[in-house]
Amino acid sequence: MTAPASPATATGVLDFAELPPTPARLREIAAVVALLAGTGLLYLWNLGASGWANSFYAAAVQAGSQNWTALLFGSSDAANAITVDKTPGALWVMGISARLFGFNSWSMLVPQALFGVAAVGVLYAAVRRVSGPRAALLAGAVLALTPAAALMFRFNNPDALLVLSLVAAAYCVLRALDATSSAWWMPLAGLAIGVGFLAKMLQAFLVAPGFALVFLLAADLSWRSRLMRMLAGGAALVVSAGWYLVLVAVWPASARPYIGGSQHNSILELALGYNGLGRLTGNETGGLGNLNFDVGWARLLGGEMAGQISWLLPAALIATVAGVCITWRAPRTDRTRAALLLWGSWLLVTAVVFSYMSGIMHPYYTVALAPAIAASLATGTALLWRRRADIRAATTLAGMVLITAVLGFIVLKHNSEWLPWLRWTVLVVGLAAGLLMLVIGRLAPSVVRVLAAVALVAGLAAPAAYSIATAATPHHGAIPSAGPSAGFGGPPGFLDASKPGAELVALVNADAADYTWAAAAVGSNNAAGYQLATGAPVMAIGGFNGTDPAPSLAEFQADVAAGRIHYFVGESLMHGWGGRPGGSEGTGSGGSKDVAQEISAWVSANFQAKTVDGVTVYDLSA
Known part of the structure; x- marks a missing residue:
């Protein structure tokens, strides 16, 4: 040729x-x-x-639509705790x-x-x-x-x-x-x-x-x-x-x-x-x-x-x-x-x-x-x-x-x-x-x-x-997969956001305007679910999978003392993962894993828990 x-x-x-x-x-x-x-x-x-497709990014879009700083940095919430x-x-x-x-x-x-x-x-x-x-x-x-x-x-x-x-x-x-x-x-x-x-x-x-x-x-x-x-x-x-x-x-x-x-x-x-x-x-x-x-x-x-x-x-x-x-x-x-x-x-x-x-x-x-x-x-x-x-x-x-x-x-x-x-x-x-x-x-x-x-x-x-x-199949979660619903991939909604019930949404929404963050939860997917449902900023402790060292325990305690956070939503295991929030044991650095654990332990030791729609909630303003 x-x-x-x-x-x-x-x-x-x-x-x-x-x-x-x-x-x-x-x-x-x-x-x-x-x-x-x-x-x-x-x-x-x-x-x-x-719907919200990947709720992790949807929450950031929501935050950017409410706050220009959040839009500039790609923050997960309008109060600018952490970015994507x-x-x-x-x-x-x-x-x-x-x-x-x-x-x-x-x-x-x-x-x-x-x-x-x-x-x-x-x-x-x-x-x-x-x-x-x-x-x-x-x-x-x-x-x-x-x-x-x-x-x-x-x-x-x-x-x-x-x-x-x-x-x-x-x-x-x-x-x-x-x-x-x-x-x-x-x-x-x-x-x-x-x-x-x-x-x-x-x-x-x-x-x-x-x-x-x-x-x-x-x-x-x-x-x-x-x-x-x-x-x-x-x-x-x-x-x-x-x-x-x-x-x-x-x-x-x-x-x-x-x-x-x-x-x-x-x-x-x-x-x-x-x-x-x-x-x-x-x-x-x-x-x-x-x-x-x-x-x-x-x-x-x-x-x-x-x-x-x-x-x-x-x-x-x-x-x-x-x-x-x-x-x-x-x-x-x-x-x-x-x-x-x-x-x-x-x-x-x-x-x-x-x-x-x-x-x-x-x-x-x-x-x-x-x-x-x-x-x-x-x-x-x-x-x-x-x-x-x-x-x-x-x-x-x-x-x-x-x-x-x-x-x-x-x-x-x-x-x-x-x-x-x-x-x-x-x-x-x-x-x-x-x-x-x-x-x-x-x-x-x-x-x-x-x-x-x-x-x-x-x-x-x-x-x-x-x-x-x-195109005919709805896709949700952080790891979508192409093809028919009976095709490859993990379970539907793998790494998807939490889906709070009506009573929990009403609780978090009540007096949300009086706080910088209406609630806090470990992991961005958990926080995104509450934020998308309520429209109020929700702090994502540890970022996407709970392994980022933010906020520190001292910073979180200071925010609580200043009345910036209303609720802590506990028992927030990420969908599709075993073990604690942020992944299976042995993933990530021990120090960053300890931040989420320390915050959870401090909250459970110092605040009264109550169950709302099957979820453990702590009122940090009490």
């Missing part, structure tokens, strides 16, 4: 807005509108069914939406769904610049129909903003490759990655080395221009990500909430430790590490991960390798090879990190792979399809279809009671289409078009069905 000319010149691929008003353009516009409208329908339909364990970029958007439209499930979740629609649109634009509108439509459809995407763009975790930011950064890098491109494209790419950092910290940086290397190797510019623009992009990244770290570091600790997820009230410790190297090594204070003990190359293809992301992962890897081989001898500035390397580096680096990290690794993290899979698959497939008369390209296409069909059958088999006919249909149709690909060069054009359509349907049917099932 010989190397092609750069598609930007060989196929006349132009920016969407530059196309002349021809019937072909009108058909493309209609297709793009259908893609985005379908994505919007999938992500917005029945969105409110998930992430930078609050995603919370800012949801909080502002709640301020504009009132705090409710829709005002919180609609921005997440719109992030998803925007990500599909930007990915379409990025792939179209290199491979044309058909490949771009395929990429957009694959992203939209990835189950992990259908989950996260309907949920209030920070992954939605992270994915949109990284797709935007990739688009900017591809724009920066052209000789006539503006010098602003690389700084804009750095800015986008910085926004991703503000959403989910160091995970956003996984794509940066690959993006920088592709720009240095493939940009149609002099070495000096490439180096200067890359440095400008790096500077923009540092500024857009670092300004918030500096802000938190210089802000007086007494005038802001404690930084949740850290052991020393440090945003830098949170970024580099709990949300940084700790995720790789498993050395996270308060973290659970890898509960499945599935570290290894097959992690993403098995267990719960498979249903989230694995469907087209092997095909995307094959398409990337094949595409790079086809374009190996192309000029240095070849756009197709540059795009394959860009998307491929994103895919490979992120997949390897996810496969081998020993720290916290939840299945929904895999949504970060979805754009890279979609773009790599579409770009490589477009190259192979143009060479389908070559037996090597035909064999590669056949292998991609066959592997996808078999993998889809295996993943669907794990849900043997859910649509059993679907897995057999995917397998039979996929195998038939794959085998016919071997002789595609001998088939009539009309048959080839039908075969292409059948192969696409066979490849997308399983993830599409899983995504529709995901």
